Amino acid sequence: xxxxxxxxxxxxxxxxxxxxxxxxxxxxxxxxxxxxxxxxxxxxxxxxxxxxxxxxxxxxxxxxxxxxxxxxxxxxxxxxxxxxxxxxxxxxxxxxxxxxxxxxxxxxxxxxxxxxxxxxxxxxxxxxxxxxxxxxxxxxxxxxxxxxxxxxxxxxxxxxxxxxxxxxxxxxxxxxxxxxxxxxxxxxxxxxxxxxxxxxxxxxxxxxxxxxxxx
Amino acid sequence: xxxxxxxxxxxxxxxxxxxxxxxxxxxxxxxxxxxxxxxxxxxxxxxxxxxxxxxxxxxxxxxxxxxxxxxxxxxxxxxxxxxxxxxxxxxxxxxxxxxxxxxxxxxxxxxxxxxxxxxxxxxxxxxxxxxxxxxxxxxxxxxxxxxxxxxxxxxxxxxxxxxxxxxxxxxxxxxxxxxxxxxxxxxxxxxxxxxxxxxxxxxxxxxxxxxxxxxxxxxxxxxxxxxxxxxxxxxxxxxxxxxxxxxxxxxxxxxxxxxxxxxxxxxxxxxxxxxxxxxxxxxxxxxxxxxxxxxxxxxxxxxxxxxxxxxxxxxxxxxxxxxxxxxxxxxxxxxxxxxxxxxxxxxxxxxxxxxxxxxxxxxxxxxxxxxxxxxxxxxxxxxxxxxxxxxxxxxxxxxxxxxxxxxxxxxxxxxxxxxxxxxxxxx
Numbered sequence: 233x234x235x236x237x238x239x240x241x242x243x244x245x246x247x248x249x250x251x252x253x254x255x256x257x258x259x260x261x262x263x264x265x266x267x268x269x270x271x272x273x274x275x276x277x278x279x280x281x282x283x284x285x286x287x288x289x290x291x292x293x294x295x296x297x298x299x300x301x302x303x304x305x306x307x308x309x310x311x312x313x314x315x316x317x318x319x320x321x322x323x324x325x326x327x328x329x330x331x332x333x334x335x336x337x338x339x340x341x342x343x344x345x346x347x348x349x350x351x352x353x354x355x356x357x358x359x360x361x362x363x364x365x366x367x368x369x370x371x372x373x374x375x376x377x378x379x380x381x382x383x384x385x386x387x388x389x390x391x392x393x394x395x396x397x398x399x400x401x402x403x404x405x406x407x408x409x410x411x412x413x414x415x416x417x418x419x420x421x422x423x424x425x426x427x428x429x430x431x432x433x434x435x436x437x438x439x440x441x442x443x444x445x446x447x
Numbered sequence: 448x449x450x451x452x453x454x455x456x457x458x459x460x461x462x463x464x465x466x467x468x469x470x471x472x473x474x475x476x477x478x479x480x481x482x483x484x485x486x487x488x489x490x491x492x493x494x495x496x497x498x499x500x501x502x503x504x505x506x507x508x509x510x511x512x513x514x515x516x517x518x519x520x521x522x523x524x525x526x527x528x529x530x531x532x533x534x535x536x537x538x539x540x541x542x543x544x545x546x547x548x549x550x551x552x553x554x555x556x557x558x559x560x561x562x563x564x565x566x567x568x569x570x571x572x573x574x575x576x577x578x579x580x581x582x583x584x585x586x587x588x589x590x591x592x593x594x595x596x597x598x599x600x601x602x603x604x605x606x607x608x609x610x611x612x613x614x615x616x617x618x619x620x621x622x623x624x625x626x627x628x629x630x631x632x633x634x635x636x637x638x639x640x641x642x643x644x645x646x647x648x649x650x651x652x653x654x655x656x657x658x659x660x661x662x663x664x665x666x667x668x669x670x671x672x673x674x675x676x677x678x679x680x681x682x683x684x685x686x687x688x689x690x691x692x693x694x695x696x697x698x699x700x701x702x703x704x705x706x707x708x709x710x711x712x713x714x715x716x717x718x719x720x721x722x723x724x725x726x727x728x729x730x731x732x733x734x735x736x737x738x739x740x741x742x743x744x745x746x747x748x749x750x751x752x753x754x755x756x757x758x759x760x761x762x763x764x765x766x767x768x769x770x771x772x773x774x775x776x777x778x779x780x781x782x783x784x785x786x787x788x789x790x791x792x793x794x795x796x797x798x799x800x801x802x803x804x805x806x807x808x809x810x811x812x813x814x815x816x817x818x819x820x821x822x823x824x825x826x827x828x829x830x831x832x833x834x835x836x837x838x839x840x841x842x843x844x845x846x847x848x849x850x851x852x853x854x855x856x857x858x859x860x861x862x863x864x865x866x867x868x869x870x871x872x873x874x
Contacts, residue, residue: 412606412608414647414650416646416647418646427620430624434624
């Protein structure tokens, strides 16, 4: 038996495209808008969510038969809060500057709708292995959008990628800047992320008309 | 008729027929409609014949803009040479035929303002053509006015590629995503300006962008200050500018390309009102709104609540009616706020819509020194609220008429002799 059956593979691949948590379900928009001005922050945020979701889904799945229905939200919150605090402390210990950039948004992973959504919709009803795959898949779907948006915004807004000047030096006017090009300040502010996400949604639905809702 | 004798128009017509139903058809149709009046007429049914179609409406606005455009070309040169004189210690007195309407001035206008117009139209129409082909509809005239407004509301030295990028953004995000001409929520020309403002603030504000080449000469021996009047006021330097009231009214002052001449804008506005293209209600109420806000600020100063050390003093003590003749307020009110697509539709709604545009413009001017020009933000904000205003006006109208109906009619009785409630769908 293969490690991943076709059904399992779909658990990971679907959220990347046709069931993407950000562009299709429109969840987790808040952090996608706030921290994607830099690619590095986007990647770290994506990894943090990947960790919390993969592990959180497994934990909830293991406990799914012993959680009383009345307090399931509280239990879910405790699980996700524990994991988030672990991530937060690791960031503070090993990447302090970055944790400053991400500021409250690491803590706000707790309220990220994607995580609670997957706990409710999937982990409470499926086994740990499948829940793990589902968590990874959705976190990757979130990560893809974050990285695309972060890439576009950092490249156009600051002329850098991961902090490296790829377009030349805007002050010394080297590289592309010598031709009169300038950084687009609009890309730095959060509304630009909304428009970039909107354009991604637009492109995705144009390519796959089945995703367009009926009026 | 032999092939040689065919006119360009005929050839285009034949090409058009050849491509009918094909993918590129809208592009040929567009070119045909853009250059000529098409021969096709409707053949069946009864129709009301009215000459004022979309194209004529747009052309009327453009006619109202032509004097402003011509003036702006002279003013571009005039400000340029006046700034050089000022750097050499000579204060220029404007004389319309002596040093304003000169070929030297006009030449600066040709090399600086015309490229802005060409890029604005070229890029904007290209985007319109592309969307017409993709969506398979006829090209719409929607960009005709926007394309003329855009070069008039940007600083003279705006790099052309920035303008091109902004036009693409404004037309796609401001208009096409909502469904094209007539469906947009925000005024596309102002969307373009807002994008420019937030994307490239160093080119859109400050004291060095309003006069041609002021940036290049900054710091040099003939460094010049091209500060706008609002800019001086925002820094509490009201005594430093030397422009008289008539300079402000007739427009011999630095500013965005076409916004300076309140006189010509006034003429254009009257032309639009008498040709019934633009709403006089919006214009009048916006002027009232600006005056009311200006009076309130003047009142605050008169009461002594704000001293001349306050950072708001310069703009607050500015005589309230002079707000109308500096900056882009007049231009915005006449040509932007009256856009029939993005403005309020109901007559009562137009009063609210216009009033708040004037009111908020002056408020933003005074309270936010980072935006000495608030009119474009105020209009965009009210664009967003226009449908809400209309909604409540219509709801109010329904309620009022229902009440009148209730008072005037004897209610029908139901089977038990009780009077039935009148009901109406208000959703």
